[in-house]
Amino acid sequence: MRVIRNAELADGRTRDVRIADDGRIDAVGEDLDGETLVDADGMLLLPGMVDVHVHFRQPGDAHKETWSSGSRSAAAGGVTTVVDQPNTDPPTTTGEAFDAKEDLARNALVDYGINGGVTEEWDPDSLFERPLFALGEVFLADSTGDMGIDTELFETALERAADADVPVTVHAEDADLFDEGARERDDADAWSAYRTAEAEQIAVEDAVAVADGTGAQVHVAHTSTPEGVDAAKDGGATCEVTPHHLFLSRDDLDALGTFGRMNPPLRSEERRAALVERLVDGTIDVVATDHAPHTREEKQASIWDAPSGVPGVETALPLLLAAARDDDTALTFERVRDVTAANPADIFGLPQKGRIEEGRDADLVLVDPDETEPIRGERLHSKCSWTPFEGFEGVFPKTTLVRGNRVYDRLGGAESFLPTAGQNVRR
Numbered sequence: 001m002r003v004i005r006n007a008e009l010a011d012g013r014t015r016d017v018r019i020a021d022d023g024r025i026d027a028v029g030e031d032l033d034g035e036t037l038v039d040a041d042g043m044l045l046l047p048g049m050v051d052v053h054v055h056f057r058q059p060g061d062a063h064k065e066t067w068s069s070g071s072r073s074a075a076a077g078g079v080t081t082v083v084d085q086p087n088t089d090p091p092t093t094t095g096e097a098f099d100a101k102e103d104l105a106r107n108a109l110v111d112y113g114i115n116g117g118v119t120e121e122w123d124p125d126s127l128f129e130r131p132l133f134a135l136g137e138v139f140l141a142d143s144t145g146d147m148g149i150d151t152e153l154f155e156t157a158l159e160r161a162a163d164a165d166v167p168v169t170v171h172a173e174d175a176d177l178f179d180e181g182a183r184e185r186d187d188a189d190a191w192s193a194y195r196t197a198e199a200e201q202i203a204v205e206d207a208v209a210v211a212d213g214t215g216a217q218v219h220v221a222h223t224s225t226p227e228g229v230d231a232a233k234d235g236g237a238t239c240e241v242t243p244h245h246l247f248l249s250r251d252d253l254d255a256l257g258t259f260g261r262m263n264p265p266l267r268s269e270e271r272r273a274a275l276v277e278r279l280v281d282g283t284i285d286v287v288a289t290d291h292a293p294h295t296r297e298e299k300q301a302s303i304w305d306a307p308s309g310v311p312g313v314e315t316a317l318p319l320l321l322a323a324a325r326d327d328d329t330a331l332t333f334e335r336v337r338d339v340t341a342a343n344p345a346d347i348f349g350l351p352q353k354g355r356i357e358e359g360r361d362a363d364l365v366l367v368d369p370d371e372t373e374p375i376r377g378e379r380l381h382s383k384c385s386w387t388p389f390e391g392f393e394g395v396f397p398k399t400t401l402v403r404g405n406r407v408y409d410r411l412g413g414a415e416s417f418l419p420t421a422g423q424n425v426r427r
């Protein structure tokens, strides 16, 4: 059996981690016997990130991203499980569409889950026969893919999901509360003015109210405001926040232009700071990326014509770790570990993931927290090769393991990837 030696864990302990031949963690201890895989020499070892919100664009839009390119980007960013969203082409709203996507997902080099989507044309009977990771993101307003649905269908979807014991993730914005007056503007900030904070808050409040009584487990996707987070938590739901809503605000839109357009949009600096407070104090359950790549060419359009979404799967953990090593913030490595790994694994029922613990999958990320590197879009592995975090400092993985397979490595300097290693976490 192979051993990672002298690794510092997020809680400050220094331990050896031994990996069994079946890819699980055999032991966490001191002076363990076995063949040395790497001497971490005090580097930080974390459980791989479980990113419950990515858009890998296949089938339908392989020019934006593929399971191969997206999962390389994930591995290089320390993400060992990704969960793909249903707004592909065709949308993942039938059993047949699920199967077609799963065939493509076998090209992934990290583990994956596949969500089922809800539209007027969905086929819940065949969809719920498949090993869904979750139902969602269920779009309560249109976003990329125009899959917005009404309350009646949302309630039906919640009931079906509750019956099948499948969690539901919700894109909560209420289009009736968008500010049509902002339509007259053409600057990048107009998108933030248009898709109001209130539209999120009310949609979250309505969603948890509709869910109440159905017995469904609700997780609110990409909450972008403190009001949205609080409404989710007060309503008994869990919530996730993206790195872009934690690290960027409306103040950045002058520089970002349409490359800063996403749903929900960037908010005020004040709201951003309030989200960071909720990250630090434990209110926010999960950080997920909403990795939503579009090409540069597609993004270079007017604020009303450019597609919504930004990439993020490769930069989430590096940004959070850089923030945690910075003494100016109260964010700790333990908190980063919890919101990226332990909490998503717990919330979505993945007992094999999320913790460095005997018996769990050896999904591991080794980083040197003393070494930050500037984020450069062209060095990232997503097909889109741009990032809204250009120039931000990140702590990037040296090695990423998925069930003991070294899927990404650059300990010796040059980068290398394993071709494929990913499995469906629900099979």
Ligand SMILES: NC(=O)N[C@@H](CC(=O)O)C(=O)O
Residues within 6 Å of the ligand: 055, 087, 137, 143, 144, 171, 261, 262, 263, 264, 290, 292, 293, 308, 309, 310
């Ligand atoms: N977040 C976005 O702005 N875009 C996402 C869709 C979504 O998550 O709403 C996309 O698929 O492009």
Ligand SMILES: [Zn+2]
Residues within 6 Å of the ligand: 137, 143, 171, 221, 222, 263, 264
């Ligand atoms: Zn969404």
Ligand SMILES: [Zn+2]
Residues within 6 Å of the ligand: 053, 055, 085, 137, 290, 292
């Ligand atoms: Zn999304």
